[in-house]
Amino acid sequence: MFVKPLQKPRVLTLYELLHKRNALTQKEMRQYFQLKKGFEGEKRIYELINSLSGDYLALHDLLLSSNNQTFQVDFLLVIDGTLHLFEVKNYHGEFYFDSDRFFRVPQTEISNPVIQLIRTESLLRQLLQQYGFQNSIQSTVIFTNPEFTLFYAPRKKEFLLPTQLNRFFQNFTGQTPIGAAHKDLTETLQSLHISESPYQLLPSYDFKQIKKGIPCHQCHTLTTFVEKQSCICQKCDYKEPLEKAIIRNIQEHQLLFPDQKMTTTRIREWCKIVESNWRIRRVLNKCFAQKGKRKWAYYE
Template structure:
């Protein structure tokens, strides 16, 4: 049972939207690739837990804080006897450990996931103690990619490779679940989760520099055109009902520019003027709440209007 689902990381989402509309800098592109790979690995792990661990009480993607320090837990399983933490790595290729340093073959040093895992585990342990929870912690690193080999893996470091995941989860699934104690731990964790935030200036972009238009819902290409009531992609030929495309563009605009006012004028411009302002206005009136009068008319999300 998944108590808390995983969400696409905010930074990955923004980079994905930006990559459709501008050329990412080399640094941002690298970040985009790494985040995509990491997220793919996490989804792959989730697919295994759904298949082999249907009894598991599972919380994914926990951002917690202890002593002013934030730490992230990729996945967490609560059994009656222990709490299991999982750090998921989607490394592909050949690696080796040498004196506590991890290298990618031939000799590129990379961040040691054992240190990262140990930091998160230690903070998590202190966090539990501060909440009065006594439960043994077991933490594992999962190398999820089928083509990942790590030589000289240190012993006793609770590392699981792709080939062992199925048997590990099947065994974990045989544990006893849902005692009162584990329910109370779930409650504490759920109420302690922090919303993901992006460090200021982690990504920089402006409305003017981004390409306007409607990206394809399938491949992200900006080579789309409005034909009757559908948006058609010239690259992959996917078609989407235009009203769905407009809503998608409005949501993208809000993700990228959360502090900008939503108006029919700006959305029409954002869609590359392919959608008339009057039509954008109808969509906004239908799906959002109107605020202000005459020149100050703008729209806000329903849930913000009626919290």
């Protein structure tokens, strides 16, 4: 089992919200798609590991530090008595190796993932030794994207192509029970994880510049309108109880502006398509705690 379930990174959720509301520049858009692709690749590996039978322990997305150097562990799997380190790459397109260098077709050199893997493995081993663990590590670069092609692939065991993934994971049996030492090892690593600031990759945005309205729950476009007690999408006809739609939209506001006081006026402006203040106030009263009185009322 995984020590911690996979969660969508907060920064990706924020990008998604901003994307729906047309608040991303071209550069941020590229950043967004990169994050999205990266998460999809990670999810693919997470699911493959999660469907393994037998006894195993797995960690993912660890940020660790060893000898004053920070490094990222994408996945660590303990199974059949062995420690497997996986570096996940979601590259899209055509690539090739030329001796020890790695290129995107035609000729753009990019960092060789095998070299990165060797560095991560070495730092991880040093860290483990520091805590008294003497395990050997089996390391692999996993290319997850089905649209990834590798020419002149050297037959190295350090990497796995998308077409080899299923078979690779099917080879694990999980028949060796996980012992106390391995449990101790995974718990130690999880406790050493450094949490990153969730704001570091965030684009700058402000309330004024963001498109207001209630995005459709189904197709995410801002093409909804209010009819009686419902929020209806012009594009896909999805119909949602208005109160539910307002709550959903308030939650988006909270994610984007966690430090901002929520007043009826502000939320009405945010929802845009809801015309009456009382409707907004009713939802706020029902689902959030009121602070302050009358004119100065806000909700948490």
